[in-house]
Amino acid sequence: MLLCVSASHKTASFELLERLSVPSTPVAPLIAAHSECVQGAVVVATCNRFEAYVDMDEPVTASRVVGVEATLAAIESATGVSAAELEGSYRVLGGDEVAEHLFAVASGLESVVIGEGEIAGQVRRSLKESRRLGATSGELERLFQRASEAQRGVKNATALSRAGRSLVRLALELADSRIADWSALRVLLVGTGAYAAATVAALRDQGAQDISVYSPSGRGAKFAAKYGLHNLAAERYPSVAAHADLVITCTSAEHPVLSAATLAAGRTGSETVAPATDGHPAGSLARRLVIDLGLPRNVDPDVAGVPGVDLLDLETIRLHAPVEELQATDAAREVVRDAARRFAVVGERRNVTPGVVALRTHAFGVLEGEIARARARGDDDGRTEQALRHLVGVLLHAPTARAHELAELGRGEEYFAALSTLFGIEVSDEEPDASASDAGVA
Secondary structure (H helix, E strand, O other): OEEEEEEEOOOOOHHHHHHHOOOOOOHHHHHHOOOOOEEEEEEEEEOOEEEEEEEEOOOHHHHHHHHHHHHHHHHHHHHOOOHHHHOOOOEEEEOHHHHHHHHHHHOOOOOOOOOOOHHHHHHHHHHHHHHHOOOOOHHHHHHHHHHHHHHHHHHHHOOHHHHOOOHHHHHHHHHHOOOOOHHHOEEEEEOOOHHHHHHHHHHHHHOOOEEEEEOOOOOHHHHHHHHOOEEOOHHHHHHHHHHOOEEEEOOOOOOOOEOHHHHHHHOOOOOOOOOOOOOOOOOOOOOEEEEEOOOOOOEOHHHHHOOOEEEEEHHHHHHOOOOOOHHHHHHHHHHHHHHHHHHHHHHHHHHHHHHHHHHHHHHHHHHHHHHHHHHHOOOOOOHHHHHHHHHHHHHHHHHHHHHHHHHHOOOHHHHHHHHHHHHOOOOOOOOOOHHHHHOOOO
8 A cells, every 4th residue: 555644845844844954864765664565665855844754565454554653763863852742743545546646746736836847856866765775665666667667648738848947937937026137247156066056057048247256066067167157165165155246056065155154254344335246246136035946045144144145045936936827727637637547546456466467377277178178088189278278268358358347446355355255366475477368368
């Protein structure tokens, strides 16, 4: 049984999500190691959600409790956030709900900005990370692979991706009203990851030209060369940060990379007359703007108290997220629901496979006995054997098709009961021998 424990911007505070985003150790392996009932786990952690997808090998009546217990214990161990603190800030999904939810998440339907594209890559990377840690399972692999397919289906069949905007672009749109001339702006970008690359593209779309980059991890030179930016050495960072018109931070650092103290250290002379950087003209903002796109926070909240500086963080951006474009969203959700239905049907068919294999094994066992007797009676030309094999194949077609029909209706257990009642076949919980399902069919 699949289970999802989800804390997102819809259920939890920004501060709580921030604490969940910095585990001391990976959470997925801790969940997977909780008990033998847990077959695997994948954790999707982004700036607006923390979700654990868990594969349970446990009776339906107990799996929900055990899975949630495993997840909460792992979260507390890795982040220090207790179950009591999480109470009321998460929801639990089980069974068929899980696929529809993940498919919607991967498609950007559950994001702050509906249709934003970054989440699809984050979902894929979450699976790869769990796989690397040895924490995933076959069913979770299937779930996340189908999620990527659903996301591509939404992208190809609807206008959602064109209507949606990334957090980066939304932040710049919120800043646009106060900027008269983007080309005259002195911009400092802190960070060199995927969000930094998206930020550079968005800045240039707005017309920004003077963009410097600083990397706390020392990767600034390579990033600057790739995107044609000014690279800053560590000793110049405070001064440029103090005098930039716009500072955008988007790093994965666990501690703030910009604070009031950083700005104070970088100020030389007047606060209102700043020297140009690298020969470029001064910007056009009356007040300087800092945009923090990091989670955990890249910017200390005390920056908001620095005279002449405004701070725009993810919490503020979230409050200004646009209303969904209903037509595109409705079409996308129908694609997601259809993908989730197909995922469930395939899962149910897989569930009845041991029964189908058991019936076919039983039938072909009887067949081989009859063929042996026919040969003993002189079936030299093999016509009797051919006729018997054809007959058994025809007879098995209807119960096999019926098994899949019952599975799609959620009545697979009736098929197993019928096998036991009619033929005395008791189906094992072990994985069936794939060769048995194909035996004897010409």
